Amino acid sequence: MLTLADVHTHYAKSHILHGISLEVQPGEVVGLLGRNGVGKSTTLKSIMGLVRPSQGRITFEGRDITSMPSYKVAHLGIAYVPEDRRIFRLLTVMENLRTGLDRGGLTEARRKELLDKVYESFPVLGERKNQLGGTLSGGEQQMLAIARAMMLEPKIILLDEPTEGLMPRMVSQIRDIIGRLHHDGVAILLVEQNVGLTLGASSRCYIMEKGLMRHHGPSAALKADPSVIHQYMGV
Amino acid sequence: MASQTNTRFWIVFLVAVAALAVAPLGLPEFWRRFLTEILVWGLLAMSLDILIGYTGMVSFGHSAFFGLGLYGASAALLVMRTPNLWIALVVGLGAAALVAAFVAFFATRLRDIYFAITTLVFSQIFYVIIFTWTEVTGGENGLYFSQPPFTIPGIFSARFSTVSLHWFVLAVVALSYLALRRITQSPFGMVLQSIRENEPRTRAIGYHVERYKIVAVLLSGLFAGLAGTLYAIQHRFAAPDFVFFTVSGEVVIFTVMGGMGTLVGPLVGAAFFLLLREGLSRFWTEYYLIPLGIAFIAMVTFMPQGLLGFWKRRLNQ
Amino acid sequence: MFEQILVQTVNGLVNGMVLALVASGLTLIFGIMDIVNFAHGDLVMLGGFTGAVTVAQTGNFWLGLLVASLAIAVFGALLQITALRPLIGRDPLTTIIATFGISLVLQKYALWQFGPTAQNIPQPITGQFQLFYLQYPWYRPGAAVLAGGIIAALYLFLKFGKYGIWIRATTQDRVMASAMGIPVPLVHTGVFAIGAAMAAASGVLFAPLAAVTQTMGFEFTLRAFIVVVVGGMGNLGGSILAALFISLLEAYASLVVSPSQAVIVSFVALILTLLFRPTGLFVPTPK
Secondary structure, three states: OEEEEEEEEEEOOEEEEEEEEEEEOOOOEEEEEEOOOOOHHHHHHHHHOOOOOOEEEEEEOOEEOOOOOHHHHHHHOEEEEOOOOOOOOOOEHHHHHHHHHOOOOOOHHHHHHHHHHHHHHOHHHHHOOOOEHHHOOHHHHHHHHHHHHHOOOOOEEEEEOOOOOOOHHHHHHHHHHHHHHHHOOOEEEEEOOOHHHHHHHOOEEEEEEOOEEEEEEEHHHHHHOOHHHHHHHOO | OHHHHHHHHHHHHHHHHHHHHHHHHHOOHHHHHHHHHHHHHHHHHHHHHHHHHHHOOOOOOHHHHHHHHHHHHHHHHHHOOOOOHHHHHHHHHHHHHHHHHHHHHHHOOOOHHHHHHHHHHHHHHHHHHHHHOHHHHOHHHOEEOOOOOEEEOOOEEEOOOHHHHHHHHHHHHHHHHHHHHHHHHOHHHHHHHHHHHOHHHHHHHOOOHHHHHHHHHHHHHHHHHHHHHHHHHHHOEEOHHHHOHHHHHHHHHHHHHHOOOOOHHHHHHHHHHHHHHHHHHHHHHHHHHHHHHHHHHHHHHHOOOOOOHHHHHHHOO | OHHHHHHHHHHHHHHHHHHHHHHHHHHHHHHHHOOOOOOHHHHHHHHHHHHHHHHHHHOOHHHHHHHHHHHHHHHHHHHHHHHHHHHOOOOHHHHHHHHHHHHHHHHHHHHHHHOOOOEOOOOOOOOEEEEOOEEEEOHHHHHHHHHHHHHHHHHHHHHHOHHHHHHHHHHHOHHHHHHOOOOHHHHHHHHHHHHHHHHHHHHHHHOOOOOEOOOHHHHHHHHHHHHHHHHOOOOHHHHHHHHHHHHHHHHHHHHHOOHHHHHHHHHHHHHHHHHHOOOOOOOOOOO
């Protein structure tokens, strides 16, 4: 469904991605591991159109999306939950959700359904629906960022370090959400520092090092043999 | 290698000056004066280039420096019983320097757009003062005065003819160009350029960016005032129109179109624009500005280095 | 004396509201696309002329207002698409120089289209009332109320409409808005069109008070800039307060000096703001 082929991306003058290839099948949860600064976020940003690759191709459902502007990528069914959450701080929770909900082609009823589903998964958001995004706690903002992405009813969600800086209770909430999304058939490309969570939630994992893809294999195998993880992440 | 480019420069320079000196001899009266005027505006554009092209500070207020040089010299020429060329020059420069010092004070506190808007506002403040302070400045009607003779004190005094005035202006502008060139090629000039390219880094290296900016503004203002003074001497007339924003705007156009950061570019830009205006206004009066304006916008968007920008490196050697 | 001050207060408020209409368009545009639109005042001028021509042909002021706003909105959108889109992301100085070029072209275009004479629009609300010692035209407060109404409509649109959310989201975080599927380039064009429409409307509202001339744009642009800076760039509420503040200052100043000199007061206000509270006088906390 989503394929990256030999993608190179530069950020200003730095050559961040040196030829990344990966793929995600429909409904899969795929992990992307690696130390800080190896280019995991840049990979997600390249897919989403936030940065344009200088070389290589990115295809989604057969379409070339390498140079596509972000809003068109979103319309195709890819949603993005960035590393720093980036919720709209001056919009209320409800308005944040509406940025995804107010698309064409949805009936009122469907909209209500989506909202109800999200409030069910994230009751906290329901309580704070008219509060400004900036007044939410870190964990709540993370929930909002994910909920917002879910409003797009995407085929794949790009999750960038969703558990960063969260308390253990929230981490397990994230785990549940990922499970739930997977159950609903949404594919996930999960970038994470939390190796345990990633291996548990995903069926396959890629490991990156210095802008290159170093390893790729089933999560079960990686769980069984931690030496590979040790090698690339020093954990 | 350096001396080769140096000799080449001098040859080109001297040839250009000689051409400009000889040209009026073969031209009708109107064009002689026009040529002189091109030089004056060219000097103004060069002065702006120091700020825009070299230091990276856009000023929309150069009409203030120009205008004060103009009015300063005019005042001197009106007040003196025997109008003296050199005193007029000094007074004009002094007035411009004062304004420049004032503006320089703000230069260091404001970045980019805010600086540009403030310079605009300053020139408008001066415009309003000059326009309304009728008793002193003649207000709308302006000031008329007589042209001072060319004097070498104690030795020689002769009235200017159109041609000899042209030579005088040419000499001043040529010397100014050489001076500005020297400055931009000096270590000081290099720092200015590095401020334009990356101000935070320049500051981080340890340069007192504020001080450099202040000097840049002073320099720019001084030469702009010099242009104003020359204008006064040539035309014997001062009016508030010259302090109005339109002048600042036109100078920005000359400089950007001709090529920022080249010194010669703005001069060429001024010549280009003025000649075009003169030529086209015979057919289209003010409408010529529509295609010219569009060309300007296109140039700013797609060819920001201007007409001579391609040779920027060459011209700066 | 006291009565004079009160009269000037009313004058200041009236002028302030029309200025607020111009400035809110400018600040909206800056807030969302970081473009300092030097040609904004010329949009006011074009609106005034378009309105004048429409009113002259149809005799209906409200039609003039509508036609001018719509026409200039479309014109603004076209302008943004052709001339300003290529400039997105460039440094602000390039855009200011480019929009300066646009201003020049618009002025000469107006000269070409509408001729060199100033044009007038007769006041749609005639009659006067007694304001202390003056016969004060009803149109003046009427124009202020109209301007206020338009600004209020804008505020409601931004706060509650779907597109209002799009605009606010794009203003806060253009990148993330795009990632949420909001068509950012369209939003930019839309906002520019709205700003242009508001400028045009102020031109039409202003016309019955004074004549419309090709060169009036510059004064409006300069005043609007001052208001936007004093009010905090991108801050809608701030620019309205600043517009009233600046206009009141000028109105009071013209009790002491001539009106053409009173303008210096707003210049000084700008400079003081830039020196001491550069994020804006009416911005709650400097960021």
